Amino acid sequence: MKKNTNAILSGLVVAAMMLAGCGSNETAATSAASSEAQNESTENFSDKTLSTTETGSADTENSLDESAMDLEFTARDLDVGYEESTAVQVTLSDSGIQVSGDGAEADGTTLTIKEEGTYVISGSLSSGQIVIEADDSAKIHLVLNGVSVRCENSAALLIRGADKVFVTLAEGSENTLESGSEAPSGEDENVDGVIFSRSDLTLNGSGSLTINAGYKHGIVSKDDLVITGGVYNITAVGGGLYGKDCVKILDGTFNLNVEMDGIQSDNEEDADRGFVYIAGGTYDITAGHDGIQAETLLKVADGTINITTGTGSGAAVNGSSDTDSTSNGSTNVTDSSSSESIKGLKSGSLLEITGGTIVINSEDDSVHSNGSITITAGNLTFSSDDDAVHADENLQIDGGSIQILQSYEGLEGKSVVINDGTISLVSADDGINANGGADSSGFGGFGRGFETDSFGSFETDIYIAINGGEITIDASGDGLDSNGNLYITGGVTYISGPSDSGNGALDYGEGCTGEISGGMLLAVGASGMAENMSSSSTQCTFMQNLDETASGGDTVTITDASGNVLASYTPVRSYQNIIFSCPELQVGETYTVTAGSQSVAVEQSDTVVGESSGMGGMGALGGNNSNGRPSEPPTGGNVDQKPADSNSTSGNGV
Numbered sequence: 263m264k265k266n267t268n269a270i271l272s273g274l275v276v277a278a279m280m281l282a283g284c285g286s287n288e289t290a291a292t293s294a295a296s297s298e299a300q301n302e303s304t305e306n307f308s309d310k311t312l313s314t315t316e317t318g319s320a321d322t323e324n325s326l327d328e329s330a331m332d333l334e335f336t337a338r339d340l341d342v343g344y345e346e347s348t349a350v351q352v353t354l355s356d357s358g359i360q361v362s363g364d365g366a367e368a369d370g371t372t373l374t375i376k377e378e379g380t381y382v383i384s385g386s387l388s389s390g391q392i393v394i395e396a397d398d399s400a401k402i403h404l405v406l407n408g409v410s411v412r413c414e415n416s417a418a419l420l421i422r423g424a425d426k427v428f429v430t431l432a433e434g435s436e437n438t439l440e441s442g443s444e445a446p447s448g449e450d451e452n453v454d455g456v457i458f459s460r461s462d463l464t465l466n467g468s469g470s471l472t473i474n475a476g477y478k479h480g481i482v483s484k485d486d487l488v489i490t491g492g493v494y495n496i497t498a499v500g501g502g503l504y505g506k507d508c509v510k511i512l513d514g515t516f517n518l519n520v521e522m523d524g525i526q527s528d529n530e531e532d533a534d535r536g537f538v539y540i541a542g543g544t545y546d547i548t549a550g551h552d553g554i555q556a557e558t559l560l561k562v563a564d565g566t567i568n569i570t571t572g573t574g575s576g577a578a579v580n581g582s583s584d585t586d587s588t589s590n591g592s593t594n595v596t597d598s599s600s601s602e603s604i605k606g607l608k609s610g611s612l613l614e615i616t617g618g619t620i621v622i623n624s625e626d627d628s629v630h631s632n633g634s635i636t637i638t639a640g641n642l643t644f645s646s647d648d649d650a651v652h653a654d655e656n657l658q659i660d661g662g663s664i665q666i667l668q669s670y671e672g673l674e675g676k677s678v679v680i681n682d683g684t685i686s687l688v689s690a691d692d693g694i695n696a697n698g699g700a701d702s703s704g705f706g707g708f709g710r711g712f713e714t715d716s717f718g719s720f721e722t723d724i725y726i727a728i729n730g731g732e733i734t735i736d737a738s739g740d741g742l743d744s745n746g747n748l749y750i751t752g753g754v755t756y757i758s759g760p761s762d763s764g765n766g767a768l769d770y771g772e773g774c775t776g777e778i779s780g781g782m783l784l785a786v787g788a789s790g791m792a793e794n795m796s797s798s799s800t801q802c803t804f805m806q807n808l809d810e811t812a813s814g815g816d817t818v819t820i821t822d823a824s825g826n827v828l829a830s831y832t833p834v835r836s837y838q839n840i841i842f843s844c845p846e847l848q849v850g851e852t853y854t855v856t857a858g859s860q861s862v863a864v865e866q867s868d869t870v871v872g873e874s875s876g877m878g879g880m881g882a883l884g885g886n887n888s889n890g891r892p893s894e895p896p897t898g899g900n901v902d903q904k905p906a907d908s909n910s911t912s913g914n915g916v
Contacts, residue, residue, distance in 0.1 A: 330534040354385030386410035407432035414442035421459035431469030443476040455482030464488040507535040521550040560609035572604035572625030575645040693737035696744040740769040752781040758833035763790020782844040786837035802847030805872030816858030
């Protein structure tokens with residue numbers, strides 16, 4: 263989206279005073295460093311209300327050391343076996359609980375386990391409870407083998423004390439735990455889960471567990487929550503799975519229908535805790551708030567995940583607001599729903615996707631981090647009423663298949679680096695956007711305005727860098743919109759840009775650089791605000807207007823003097839302006855652009871041919887570098903940039 267120019271005069275004065283420009287050598291040539299960004303606080307599953315208030319937090323991925331986090335699963339986590347001869351056998355019944363063995367006792371319809379050991383439990387209680395109250399060094403193994411327990415005013419399974427508790431769902435067993443709608447009282451007043459544990463809790467096995475939470479949440483651990491197997495059907499007026507220190511899932515089937523978060527960890531006091539690690543499993547999550555949320559790290563390595571949040575993306579795409587602010591004359595309208603977080607995947611510091619199949623239909627962002635996001639693999643499909651993928655800091659894509667069916671903006675971050683992968687996206691506004699700061703898209707399509715940080719100083723580390731991959735963009739706003747620099751060094755990029763002249767297929771900051779040195783770019787859109795690549799580009803590029811507007815569906819084809827097709831693409835919306843670059847273009851040669859029934863010859867008289875039609879973007883000022891740009895395009899940390907394959911310039915739509 264074009265920037266609000268009313269705020270530019272005051273902004274330019276600030277920028278000149280601070281000598282902060284897009285060309286800063288210090289910041290633009292490397293991945294953007296983390297800053298203190300406004301982070302959303304996570305709702306504690308023990309809170310008394312179901313609302314989520316998003317506030318600020320100073321923690322970012324800079325303070326996050328993933329190697330210090332325990333992402334392993336122990337042999338005991340996986341072990342479902344036990345000695346039948348030494349296990350305590352328990353039969354539940356409303357007429358009396360039968361205990362065969364030592365370590366547990368019955369009092370009416372309450373079973374209390376006090377000693378370390380294995381307890382095999384079967385039977386039902388229409389109004390009762392299983393309580394574990396053991397020594398802090400005790401390891402308790404529960405085997406649920408056809409258990410049904412309902413507790414009206416507390417947890418059906420309450421773990422008050424133990425070192426670790428392991429719950430095994432016996433093979434072929436069907437188990438049900440339920441709570442009523444009555445709030446607990448007395449010493450249990452903070453108990454807010456059908457399963458509630460003050461100790462580390464592991465669930466495994468191959469049986470099933472159905473949980474119906476009439477009061478608050480499904481499974482709550484105030485320490486670690488680890489799941490390595492089983493089938494879990496959870497319905498809750500609160501959240502589904504909660505581990506304060508962490509949630510780690512290796513395998514299992516999870517059907518979660520909850521009014522708050524599906525899965526959450528929220529320890530914000532310890533840098534190596536508050537994480538969620540999904541190593542596998544199958545998930546069908548319908549959540550009133552976030553699908554999966556972590557305070558620090560959210561990592562998805564594998565699994566099949568289907569998430570719907572809020573009302574999904576069924577409403578008209580208009581953007582939402584994570585902040586209520588007015589910046590540089592651009593009004594960000596806050597809707598009543600903005601006080602709640604309704605995202606698919608959300609992390610407070612770092613979000614990593616390294617594999618799996620993920621489908622998200624979200625009312626808010628599909629994937630969101632208050633810090634940075636890295637995607638290296640996976641088959642990902644997103645539909646969002648707001649951004650599909652949003653990072654307050656850095657967004658880096660190193661592989662995988664990403665399909666964005668609906669979004670306000672497709673990919674957004676302070677910096678966006680694409681090194682590999684296949685990306686197809688549809689956006690109501692910008693396709694790929696680099697701006698800086700917290701997500702502040704406005705309802706009704708109000709833009710983000712002229713980007714500065716929260717203190718009014720200009721960001722110098724905002725950029726888009728495309729180093730590889732295949733990207734197809736259908737954007738009603740700008741196709742590529744950087745409030746700083748734009749670099750293309752490789753890959754194949756197709757853009758069906760805006761039909762209106764208020765936006766362009768390309769848009770980068772005033773005084774900044776839009777530089778192409780490799781790869782293939784074919785971008786079409788309206789001509790009114792069309793912006794070409796910078797003259798500093800080292801790969802030949804031309805921009806050409808058609809005599810008449812071509813219709814969506816009219817294929818645009820670029821051929822050389824010998825009739826060889828260099829690229830071909832079928833845009834989905836009308837267009838009059840064409841920007842093209844590929845390694846085969848040579849100065850002094852003539853090329854033919856065909857769009858539907860129109861044909862025009864273009865002479866490549868210089869490296870960059872064609873002047874921009876509009877004023878272009880209004881980002882930060884050029885800065886300390888004599889040519890206003892860094893010496894090398896960024897690749898996002900240690901990931902090597904991938905040069906374009908000169909034999910693959912015609913990709914999608916050929």
